[in-house]
Amino acid sequence: xxxxxxxxxxxxxxxxxxxxxxxxxxxxxxxxxxxxxxxxxxxxxxxxxxxxxxxxxxxxxxxxxxxxxxxxxxx
Numbered sequence: 001x002x003x004x005x006x007x008x009x010x011x012x013x014x015x016x017x018x019x020x021x022x023x024x025x026x027x028x029x030x031x032x033x034x035x036x037x038x039x040x041x042x043x044x045x046x047x048x049x050x051x052x053x054x055x056x057x058x059x060x061x062x063x064x065x066x067x068x069x070x071x072x073x074x075x
Contacts, residue, residue, distance in 0.1 A: 001057055001058065001059055001060070001061075002057070002058045002060060002061070002062075002063045002066050003055060003056065003057050003058075004055070004056050004066070004067075004070070004074045004075070005053050005054070005055055005056075005074070005075045006030070006053070006054050006055070006056045006070070006073040006074055006075060007053060007054070007073060007075055008045065008050055008054065008073055009050065013072075013073070014042060014045050014046065014050075015042070016072075017039070017045070017070070017073055018039070018040060018041070018042050018045065020069050020070055021039045021040055021058075021070070022040045024058070024060070024065075026058065026059045026060040027058075027059045028040065028056065028057070028058045028059070029056070029057045029059075030044075030045065030048065030054045030055070030056055031054065031055040031056075031057065032048040032049055032052060032054050032055075033049075033052075035047075035048055039056060053075065056070075056073075056074075
């Protein structure tokens with residue numbers, strides 16, 4: 001599993017983030033406090049507080065792909 005702190009600030013960021021993670025065949029979760037949501041769900045992302053740092057957990061060992069695709073969001 002790969003874990004990063006991420007920030008998704010705007011509506012366009014949410015759309016681009018969801019499009020980027022939707023192409024993966026493994027699960028990606030976003031965690032905000034005690035809530036964990038599917039990072040491939042636009043509605044799920046809008047249900048959490050985007051003003052805070054989020055923790056992204058990708059259920060894969062291929063860190064290079066994640067880091068390259070999501071570099072704009074990783075803190």
